[in-house]
Amino acid sequence: MEVNDIIKPENLVYHKPALLKDCTMHYCPGCSHSTVHKIVCEVIEEMGATEYAIGVAPVGCAVFAYNYIDVDMSEAAHGRAPAVATAIKRLQPDKLVFTYQGDGDLAAIGTCETIHAANRGENITIIFINNAIYGMTGGQMAPTTLLGQKTATTPYGRRVDLNGYPLAISNLLAQLDGTCFVTRQSVHSPAAVRKAKAAIRKAFENSMARKGTSVVEIIGTCNSGWKLSPVDANNWMEEHMFEKYPIGDLKNV
Amino acid sequence: MKGNEALAISAIRYGCDGYFGYPITPQSEVLETLEAEMPWETTGMVVLQAESELASINMVFGGAACGKAVFTSSSSPGLSLMQEGISYLAAAELPALVVNVMRGGPGLGTIHPSQSDYFQATKGGGHGDYHCIVLAPSSVQEMADFVWLGWDLAFKYRTPAMILSDGVIGQMMEKVVLPDQRPRRTEEEIRQQCPWALNGRKGLRKQNIVRSLELDSAKMELNNIRFQETYRTIEANEVRIEMIDTDDCDFLLVAFGSMARVCEKVKELATDDGYKVGLARPITLWPFPYEQIGAVAKHCKGIMVAELNAGQMIEDVRLAAKSTECPIVHYGRMGGIVPNPEEVYEALKAQIINK
Numbered sequence: 001m002e003v004n005d006i007i008k009p010e011n012l013v014y015h016k017p018a019l020l021k022d023c024t025m026h027y028c029p030g031c032s033h034s035t036v037h038k039i040v041c042e043v044i045e046e047m048g049a050t051e052y053a054i055g056v057a058p059v060g061c062a063v064f065a066y067n068y069i070d071v072d073m074s075e076a077a078h079g080r081a082p083a084v085a086t087a088i089k090r091l092q093p094d095k096l097v098f099t100y101q102g103d104g105d106l107a108a109i110g111t112c113e114t115i116h117a118a119n120r121g122e123n124i125t126i127i128f129i130n131n132a133i134y135g136m137t138g139g140q141m142a143p144t145t146l147l148g149q150k151t152a153t154t155p156y157g158r159r160v161d162l163n164g165y166p167l168a169i170s171n172l173l174a175q176l177d178g179t180c181f182v183t184r185q186s187v188h189s190p191a192a193v194r195k196a197k198a199a200i201r202k203a204f205e206n207s208m209a210r211k212g213t214s215v216v217e218i219i220g221t222c223n224s225g226w227k228l229s230p231v232d233a234n235n236w237m238e239e240h241m242f243e244k245y246p247i248g249d250l251k252n253v
Numbered sequence: 254m255k256g257n258e259a260l261a262i263s264a265i266r267y268g269c270d271g272y273f274g275y276p277i278t279p280q281s282e283v284l285e286t287l288e289a290e291m292p293w294e295t296t297g298m299v300v301l302q303a304e305s306e307l308a309s310i311n312m313v314f315g316g317a318a319c320g321k322a323v324f325t326s327s328s329s330p331g332l333s334l335m336q337e338g339i340s341y342l343a344a345a346e347l348p349a350l351v352v353n354v355m356r357g358g359p360g361l362g363t364i365h366p367s368q369s370d371y372f373q374a375t376k377g378g379g380h381g382d383y384h385c386i387v388l389a390p391s392s393v394q395e396m397a398d399f400v401w402l403g404w405d406l407a408f409k410y411r412t413p414a415m416i417l418s419d420g421v422i423g424q425m426m427e428k429v430v431l432p433d434q435r436p437r438r439t440e441e442e443i444r445q446q447c448p449w450a451l452n453g454r455k456g457l458r459k460q461n462i463v464r465s466l467e468l469d470s471a472k473m474e475l476n477n478i479r480f481q482e483t484y485r486t487i488e489a490n491e492v493r494i495e496m497i498d499t500d501d502c503d504f505l506l507v508a509f510g511s512m513a514r515v516c517e518k519v520k521e522l523a524t525d526d527g528y529k530v531g532l533a534r535p536i537t538l539w540p541f542p543y544e545q546i547g548a549v550a551k552h553c554k555g556i557m558v559a560e561l562n563a564g565q566m567i568e569d570v571r572l573a574a575k576s577t578e579c580p581i582v583h584y585g586r587m588g589g590i591v592p593n594p595e596e597v598y599e600a601l602k603a604q605i606i607n608k
Contacts, residue, residue: 052453080311087315116304
């Protein structure tokens with residue numbers, strides 16, 4: 001049997017989504033963003049939402065999300081993606097509107113916009129990448145940085161007396177009447193990727209059904225910022241991150 | 254009708270798609286009027302009380318990115334909070350309308366009228382090289398009219414436009430002729446008028462991206478050159494000023510907004526005393542009417558710039574008159590004080606006419 005005998009549509013078990021553009025990503029090898037971008041593209045494609053999806057990119061590593069995800073997208077000022085998405089969805093209620101934000105964008109500078117958009121029950125999906133560090137600016141402390149975790153601005157480890165506690169903002173968002181679905185996922189194994197993808201699908205369907213705000217937190221790795229190899233970063237995440245940020249649904253109504 | 258109310262009704266009738274705002278004195282009537290009118294029941298316009306001015310201006314950014322006619326309004330401290338968002342609007346080349354019903358500053362200042370945000374409004378305000386088109390209404394009628402003009406200019410040049418009003422114009426009541434209701438644009442019309450807008454890749458058209466980030470300096474400079482070319486076009490085509498009896502005046506008053514109304518009376522008092530006083534009222538504060546004021550400076554004996562601030566527009570008047578020997582003085586009140594015409598007239602006589 002030749003290779004060309006195998007390349008047939010009926011033998012296709014996996015393919016790159018067409019919405020994921022053919023270009024080199026700027027993300028570091030091992031970073032979780034690329035995997036999440038891929039499953040976002042897959043879900044939009046599988047929902048047939050390419051013609052009505054609008055995304056909002058954050059300030060942070062994922063600011064260039066529009067270079068990879070081939071749907072209409074806007075940048076937002078740092079932290080303001082939920083406000084930008086609020087207007088896009090209110091003015092075009094028939095569109096699928098989502099934000100894609102990191103922990104600094106969503107849980108530090110944008111906490112106010114995040115909480116109020118979720119509390120109003122805006123019919124948007126917030127995809128929240130929590131890797132407990134500021135990747136783009138060079139590995140500084142994030143609101144979600146763990147106690148004891150070393151970063152560029154906590155070189156001896158995060159201390160409660162100096163830096164306060166890590167913020168589990170999804171638990172807070174789950175308390176709000178405006179959220180319909182708040183879940184925490186990861187993408188460090190094929191099984192985890194499948195679960196994260198199902199969560200994003202559910203969130204997008206909620207948005208179109210106008211059930212309120214859906215939040216999909218994805219615990220990710222930043223092996224460059226954590227100064228670990230990709231494999232070690234995955235292990236470190238399982239050992240340390242999942243204790244503070246347990247995987248699973250926080251709210252599902 | 255109050256100026257703030259006229260502005261709100263005029264916006265609905267323009268076919269506005271959305272308003273996003275946060276209460277602050279002396280402009281809260283804009284949001285209150287819109288909520289009371291319930292335009293979502295009639296035109297489908299969205300009205301939303303945001304959690305802050307930061308959220309308001311970024312909601313305006315989101316709406317503008319969709320090619321929608323959206324606006325926000327606030328007063329001075331709120332405008333300071335919005336400056337980042339206005340810079341982003343300018344950088345992303347988005348049309349939007351921002352209304353500042355000015356109050357006295359700095360800081361929390363006072364709720365009373367002022368014109369002390371002139372520099373902030375006309376020189377950019379936020380970070381980076383940009384300008385907003387700035388319209389200065391001096392009547393309730395103009396509060397209504399400039400909403401339409403502001404949006405028309407914003408869409409024409411794909412740049413934010415600002416109505417720079419003040420607590421006097423926002424709060425005072427006058428008769429006003431309101432425009433007829435116009436329908437909001439359909440998605441199809443927006444797709445044709447604003448092919449850059451975010452409304453989904455219908456028909457699998459090419460992806461639209463609204464962005465201001467450009468890490469390649471060579472490209473970023475080209476972006477800036479394009480912005481500057483737009484500003485030069487606006488300067489060439491959109492200067493507006495009302496000139497009253499300036500052709501053969503001996504003395505010139507220059508004032509905008511509520512101070513122009515005070516100066517109309519000052520001019521009357523001076524005319525009664527036999528003095529030939531003209532009044533130049535800039536309507537666009539950016540682009541500034543340098544030529545028109547410069548032309549009067551060539552033949553008049555003195556200029557008084559009257560403002561509710563420590564002397565801001567006077568810098569542009571000096572630039573306008575830089576090739577002349579015409580003396581230019583300032584009359585200013587601060588902190589929310591609005592002078593009566595007699596005080597201004599006395600100053601005009603003491604500093605210009607009898608000098």
